[in-house]
Amino acid sequence: MNVYLAxxxxxxxxxxxxxxxxxxxxxxxxxxxxxxxxxxxxxxxxTVAMVIFCLGDISGAHINPAITIMQAVKGSFEWSLVPGYILAQIAGGMFGSLLVYLQFIDHWEKTDDVNVKLTIFATAPTIRNNVANFFSEYIVTFGLVFCILGIDTNTFPGGLKPLAVGCLIFLVGTSFGGVTGAALNPARDLGPRLAHFLLPIPGKGNSDFKYAWIPVVAPIMGATTSGLVHNALYEGIVDYRLYMMLGLTLVTFIAIKLLSKNEKVSNELISEVA
Known part of the structure; x- marks a missing residue:
């Protein structure tokens, strides 16, 4: 089977x-x-465990652009394959969402809450705060990837490694899923969000693309930083890549903080004028 198809x-x-x-x-x-x-x-x-069982020996079962990019930055994956992997992953997310829509075709109109319908497809924070939401997706993805790479350093009896990863997903989701929905994966959020936008779901609201950049950018940065930190701790590799990611992380948080502050001031001025 072709790796992109996988x-x-x-x-x-x-x-x-x-x-x-x-x-x-x-x-x-x-x-x-x-x-x-x-x-x-x-x-x-x-589901993650089943996907690894079924497809891990074909494409590596990245099933996550953040993992694909992290592996490429680390040097353990070819950059030439990255665009195709990411396009396949997002397209897969859209197709999986279409199947969910069709499976529940008679049920959408029985539920009125537009936010409930959106969160079936896309993630959303329980408390809207760009800095906190970005940090949550960043740090939880960092932890997830660090543990996955740690699992890779161990030897497992045949067939047990995917179960270990599945248990890790359960742990992360149960611990932190309520904060932002724990996307941890740009394809998991962006693919279904695009499907929500395109599908004729009865009574749906907007697809909240204003928030959509956080579950795309934060997991990529968190995963990449985690991979480079893992390299530093386990393999003693400390180079410009790690310093660049740490610097980019700091700049990103400062930028989000400043933009959020400016947006808050603007909203307050609009409220006063109104």
Whole structure:
């Protein structure tokens, strides 16, 4: 199987089952309404494990542009493959979302809340704060990738490594999923968000692209920094790449803080004029 096709199928599987459990939990007539946080994160963890079992020996089962870019920056993946991987991953996310839409085709109009429908597809913070939301996606992705790379340094009996990664996804989702939805993966958020925008979902609201950059940029930066820190700690490789990522991280946080402050001032002025 072609590696790009494998990544497409892998992300489609991830979104079909992962967003499928979100739909079941959120749509009132689904039959699994209010299944709960534990059930949701078990489903995501099991899905990641299944994808690795099915496709890991073909494409490496990146199923995440942040992982692909991190591996390329580290030097363990060819840059020439990166664009194709990312396009396949995002397209897979859109296709998986289409399948979720079709699976629950008769249920969308039975639930009125537009925000509920959006969060079936895309992630959203419980408290809107760009600095805090960016930090959450950044640091949780950093931890996720650091642990995945740590898992890679161990030897497992046949078939157990994907289960370890699945358990890690369950742990991360249960611990921090409520803060921002824990995208941790640009394709997991952007693909379904684009699908939400394009699909004729009854009673849907806007797709909140104003927030969409955070679950794209923060996981990429968090994963890349984590990979380089792992290189420094485990392999003793400390070079310009690590310094550049640390500097870029600092500049990004300062920029977000300043932009958020300016936006707040502007909103206050608009409110006073109104």
């Amino acid at each position: 990544e497409f199928i892998g992300v489609a599987m991830l979104i079909f089952f992962g967003c499928g459990v979100l739909a079941g939990n959120a749509l009132k007539t689904s039959g699994s309404y209010q299944a709960g946080n534990v059930a949701i994160n078990i489903a995501w963890g099991c």
